[in-house]
Amino acid sequence: MSTKWPKLEYLPWRDTGSALHLYLQIAGKYRLAHTPWLNHSWHATFYVRPRGLTSSIIPDGPGIEILFDFLDHRVIGNSGDGREASFSLQPMTVAEFHGSFRRMVAELGGTPHFDGSPNEVLDPVPFSEDHRDRPYDRNAVQDFHQALVAIDRTFNKFRTAFLGKCSPVHLFWGSFDMAVTRFSGRRAPLHGGGVPALPDDVAQEAYDREVSSAGFWPGGGGLDYPAFYAYAYPAPAGFSSASVRPDAAFWHEGLSEFVLPYEAVQSAEDGDAALLAFLQSTYDAAADLGRWDRDILECGLGEPAIVRPADAA
Structure with a gap:
């Protein structure tokens, strides 16, 4: 591949x-x-x-x-x-x-x-x-699609190491981001809503359970570059100061999320490994600080044609 x-x-x-x-x-x-x-x-x-x-x-x-x-x-x-x-x-x-x-x-x-x-x-x-003329740059769209294919591959690889409730890898058209979300199994505090042009009950239902979520934005919404993000809801104490990988990842105060510029993955010797490091380290911070039951929720990364042992966790 x-x-x-x-x-x-x-x-x-x-x-x-x-x-x-x-x-x-x-x-x-x-x-x-x-x-x-x-x-x-x-x-x-x-x-x-x-x-x-x-x-x-x-x-x-x-x-x-x-x-x-x-x-x-x-x-x-x-x-x-x-x-x-x-x-x-x-x-x-x-x-x-x-x-x-x-x-x-x-x-x-x-x-x-x-x-x-x-x-x-x-x-x-x-x-x-909406009668404003809009451009359509075919080359930019094709590059965006190729990036989504690579992101989908890596997000789905990451998804295989979780036994608990986990979302599909999917693109949300409201926020225009691609995401994968893990759940601790516990209820979360009521979300405050306030998302622009979105009913509060939709946001509250979306965040009615504790999550560790990661995703990709192609730019916009406070970032003038494409980037990966990761957050926890509710964010446990100490989450923003957790150590995450790779070195280019950082805590964005304005977004209250960890951010990894897409360029750091694209230019890495092994982009898949760089992104997996970001996904795993931000999840580790959320799960450890949030005291998730990791022994029950996790397993090793899946491999093609190899059955996960039934007692592996």
Whole structure:
């Protein structure tokens, strides 16, 4: 398997990334409107695929899957009765994308009804009213996708070493981040909410259990560069001063999270190992300081074609 970590530059990607964020919100809100609620909003996310990002099957009409194809630069819909429809990813307005997406869903036999305003962005503009011209840089999107493939590989490797409740590796379209989250099994204090353009009860349900979470942002939201992050909720005493790896990782006071610039992974001799060190060391800090029952919750990293011993922990 390729271990390529492409270079990512934030400024050339920023406007295209902002547009793609809103396009994913439109498709994600369609999935949200038709899929039964699953804990921590796991029913609404996207998943990395060799060609891009998929919604998985949405239970609407004959069953519909949405694929953002970042190789041919198209949004492709497939239905359970064999229909396929698509349209191009190209420079356009959010309103144009919104209209094209709704028509595509209707062609597939679905019901294109869903909430029409963005979440988790400042000063949200309804999709149908956002007529600002948006760029679409194909090369930047392809680099972003290649990075997601590498991140998905490493996050899923990390996920194999946990026996307790753990999220899938998935991309949240609200915050536009890719994440994997481990759970201690204990309840957490009620979250205070306050996320921009997001109902408090959604945030409170998302954080109703203790977590150690890590993820990736392509830039924005307080960072002018792509980066990995890690946090604990609730953060145990001493978490912010914990020693983490690799050397480029640091505690970001503004975000109240550990941050590792993507460039430190991309430029490392072994990018996978550098990222795994960040994931493991930040989890170690959360689990040790939070007094998680690590003997029960953990096991060794999984290996292909090797069964984990039933008594291994």
